[in-house]
Amino acid sequence: MGAVKGVRAKRMPREVREQQMMDAAVQTFGRRGYRAASMDEIAELAGVSKPLVYLYLNSKEELFVACIRREAARLTEAVQAAAEPGLAPDRQLWAGLEAFFRHTAENPDGWSVLHRQARTHGEPFAAEVAAMREEIVAFVTALIAAAREGTPAAAGRGGELAGRDVEGLAQSLVGAAESLAGWANDSGGLTAKEAAATLMNFAWTGLGGLMRGERWTPR
């Protein structure tokens, strides 16, 4: 991106202009909602003409799908990049949660598009988000499965923490993270780090441990 610095708007490369349109679209869809957002508004915010927006993507629906895909890919990448395979299980989870809450806090419009707008305006949008969600659940499932290798849970009475249990735990964790991120962004009183710490304590220490006064801390 550094290479285009100082280049005048007119001579901006296509991909930069496209990103600006997408940025404007995510902001507009995220803040005003899918129905209320207008292509005029998006074009104005992006500093381009409306025909140019339509030239790039044929319809408001297509533009919205493109926004969902871009934001889903960015969120998934942020989480996956954070969880280094070499770390201890709890550190991996902590790194993933921190990345998740940091990303959703720094991109509230993108998170609103994924968590609220894409789900509340029917198909094909809901299917796009469902696909991203499945990818994240699969990633968390693999993470929990890898974490239990070599632990008492893997060698326990008949290997109780079986595949289906692990996927159930992953579904629980992802649901908890979605819910908490929505609340943190709406209520505004919770930083990304605080949200990650709350969920880490919930998911790792558990309410039972918390009642006993235990806490999970990074160090």
Next chain:
Amino acid sequence: MGAVKGVRAKRMPREVREQQMMDAAVQTFGRRGYRAASMDEIAELAGVSKPLVYLYLNSKEELFVACIRREAARLTEAVQAAAEPGLAPDRQLWAGLEAFFRHTAENPDGWSVLHRQARTHGEPFAAEVAAMREEIVAFVTALIAAAREGTPAAAGRGGELAGRDVEGLAQSLVGAAESLAGWANDSGGLTAKEAAATLMNFAWTGLGGLMRGERWTPR
């Protein structure tokens, strides 16, 4: 309801007929989706004429809102009735989770209306579900707050498990339950009891405890 047994359909009291229409509407909306569901189909399934359905509720939209409200009230009541205040915190949570998963498993169409249909078709439906969700979060918040009374968590370093932490934990728990119920009903391979046990282990024992081979069991 026992009193109307044997009474011919024609002479059925208004409230019974209305319940039949609502049952038919929940089933149709839950299985076919809000858009695809037709008033003809609902009337036929309820065994009444279409004008009668419109006489009862003016539009498909109003009928859908009535379905959301009925299903939300039933679910909330089921959860609240289960958690007896006299029980130990973990037993209360277990009772509430069992009731939640039993209710959503026994009423998959109602759960689909609340969890999927109402959220994916814009306002005013999403607002109806949001209101129910807030009520459940408030209930779980109160439950966790009451549970920590008299525990080391309440007397801990500066009363760490403060109000905001407790609400964050409640948001996490509710999100986890929603996610797991959706998965259990879709995948079909998990009984209500298994889903409740998975979430109880996740929420109470925590992943850290599970990795050490711990399990929460009803007795």
